[in-house]
Amino acid sequence: MPHTKEYSSPFAQEEVLVDEDKPFSLVVWNDDVNTFEWVIETLVEVCGHSYEQAEQCAYIIHFRGKYAVKEGSYDELKPMCDAITERGIGATVEQLA
Structure with missing residues (x-):
């Protein structure tokens, strides 16, 4: 019995690329008050980040002014x-575009 394979256009899946379960992001803002260690500790304790992930987020927040640390x-x-x-x-919760 011959096997047939259906082909679909890659463009047909374009609509499902948006994850509707995670339409928001948690944005943390830079300031001149809080230390890197305090921001890192907060991201570890509140968001469940690893130390390394929280440290990377803290640097991005510092240099870019804000960063979406979680969706x-x-x-x-x-x-x-x-x-x-x-x-x-x-920090703010913002809807993803």
Whole structure:
């Protein structure tokens, strides 16, 4: 029995590339008050980052002014955002474009 294979256009999958389960990002903002260590410690404790990942995020935040440190649903990210701002670090939850 011959085997047939269906081919689909790569353009047909273009719509499914957006992850609808994670339409928001948690953005941490740079300031002149908080130390690298405090930001790193916060990202490890609040976001569950490894030390190395948190350190990289802290440098990007410092040099770019802000950085999306995590993506997810609003309900997932809002408590993290609140915990970060309670530590005196600027953070916002923003919808992905």
